[in-house]
Amino acid sequence: MEKPIIELRGLTKCYGALKAVDDLNLTIRKGEIFGLLGPNGAGKTTTILMMLGLTEPTAGTAMVCGYNATTNPIAVKKKVGYMPDSVGFYDSMTALENLAYIGRLNGIPESEIKDRAFEMMKIIGLADAVDKKTSAFSRGMKQRLGLADVLIKQPDVIILDEPTLGIDPSGVKEFLALIHQLSRQHGLTVLLSSHHLHQVQQVCDRVGIFVGGKMLVEGSVDKLSRNLFTNENYVVSITLREAPPARWEAEDALRQLGNVQQITVTDRVVEISCLRDITPDLVRFFVHKGLDVMGVHKKEYGLDDIYEKYFENNLAENNTHEKPGRTFQRSFFKK
Numbered sequence: 001m002e003k004p005i006i007e008l009r010g011l012t013k014c015y016g017a018l019k020a021v022d023d024l025n026l027t028i029r030k031g032e033i034f035g036l037l038g039p040n041g042a043g044k045t046t047t048i049l050m051m052l053g054l055t056e057p058t059a060g061t062a063m064v065c066g067y068n069a070t071t072n073p074i075a076v077k078k079k080v081g082y083m084p085d086s087v088g089f090y091d092s093m094t095a096l097e098n099l100a101y102i103g104r105l106n107g108i109p110e111s112e113i114k115d116r117a118f119e120m121m122k123i124i125g126l127a128d129a130v131d132k133k134t135s136a137f138s139r140g141m142k143q144r145l146g147l148a149d150v151l152i153k154q155p156d157v158i159i160l161d162e163p164t165l166g167i168d169p170s171g172v173k174e175f176l177a178l179i180h181q182l183s184r185q186h187g188l189t190v191l192l193s194s195h196h197l198h199q200v201q202q203v204c205d206r207v208g209i210f211v212g213g214k215m216l217v218e219g220s221v222d223k224l225s226r227n228l229f230t231n232e233n234y235v236v237s238i239t240l241r242e243a244p245p246a247r248w249e250a251e252d253a254l255r256q257l258g259n260v261q262q263i264t265v266t267d268r269v270v271e272i273s274c275l276r277d278i279t280p281d282l283v284r285f286f287v288h289k290g291l292d293v294m295g296v297h298k299k300e301y302g303l304d305d306i307y308e309k310y311f312e313n314n315l316a317e318n319n320t321h322e323k324p325g326r327t328f329q330r331s332f333f334k335k
């Protein structure tokens with residue numbers, strides 16, 4: 001990771017009385033994959049539009065690839081590829097023709113266009129579909145082709161707005177793996193916005209949780225979970241070969257290990273909540289009692305837990321930023 005390639009300082013956008021983006025400060029370094037995460041109406045698209053110079057900030061600055069996006073939008077557009085949440089193509093044209101057309105619009109010399117477009121189709125894994133009309137493309141294929149559209153001009157930064165919308169789970173996995181590979185191989189900086197926390201958490205170097213126009217927290221998922229859950233207990237689930245008896249005398253002895261706060265037995269699974277990580281002691285304990293341990297699982301906190309922790313305190317505020325006609329549901333953040 002190198003020097004900052006995106007720097008947002010005090011970035012603010014008001015629509016009348018509504019602060020769609022409120023004093024946003026964010027630095028993204030070259031080669032990073034950053035996930036801008038938040039529910040509908042959080043202000044993600046507005047932030048992206050300001051970064052592309054497509055809407056003017058009410059206050060603050062968006063510097064992208066060294067250019068002020070408000071005063072120098074053309075320079076920014078040359079360096080940045082933007083993929084909106086819904087990409088349109090000319091259905092009567094083949095994938096290669098669509099791509100070549102975008103290449104021409106981006107000023108690629110005619111002599112290079114076909115080769116460059118074909119190369120892109122290979123990179124996105126659609127070499128076999130070059131001559132297929134895009135009307136016959138699945139949503140997942142269209143997203144890949146959309147990615148080729150933004151990559152053909154060889155940008156330094158790509159901004160993807162809700163790139164996984166409407167793709168099936170295996171398509172999402174493949175698409176995100178492709179983005180990760182491109183970023184690592186070509187030092188491409190990626191900013192992606194999403195409300196599908198689960199999907200993007202694996203590929204993002206850092207995420208920012210954005211609610212009601214404000215960035216509530218940013219960092220790696222690991223760092224966020226460490227900061228937020230330092231005071232939480234360790235929870236270890238031990239699966240035994242057979243369920244312990246209903247009245248289980250060993251439970252008292254288990255409590256004597258120290259640091260154990262709570263024990264819950266559900267069928268063959270004993271869940272132990274403790275003040276520090278005593279997993280090895282727990283495993284030894286069960287083995288000494290002559291019980292076969294079939295599995296050990298330590299609870300780890302992910303983005304859902306992080307988001308919900310913030311979300312609990314921000315639901316009321318978020319509702320005031322809802323887009324008209326849309327309902328925010330907590331289940332958006334679930335698998």
Ligand SMILES: Nc1ncnc2c1ncn2[C@@H]1O[C@H](COP(=O)(O)OP(=O)(O)OP(=O)(O)O)[C@@H](O)[C@H]1O
Nearest residue numbers: 015020039040041042043044045046321322323324
């Ligand atoms: N042109 C506009 N005029 C008035 N209000 C707007 C305009 N564009 C966006 N908003 C409002 O600004 C807030 C942020 O919207 P924005 O589209 O940036 O959110 P988002 O996080 O991208 O949501 P989504 O995931 O639904 O696209 C919302 O309350 C929205 O209704």
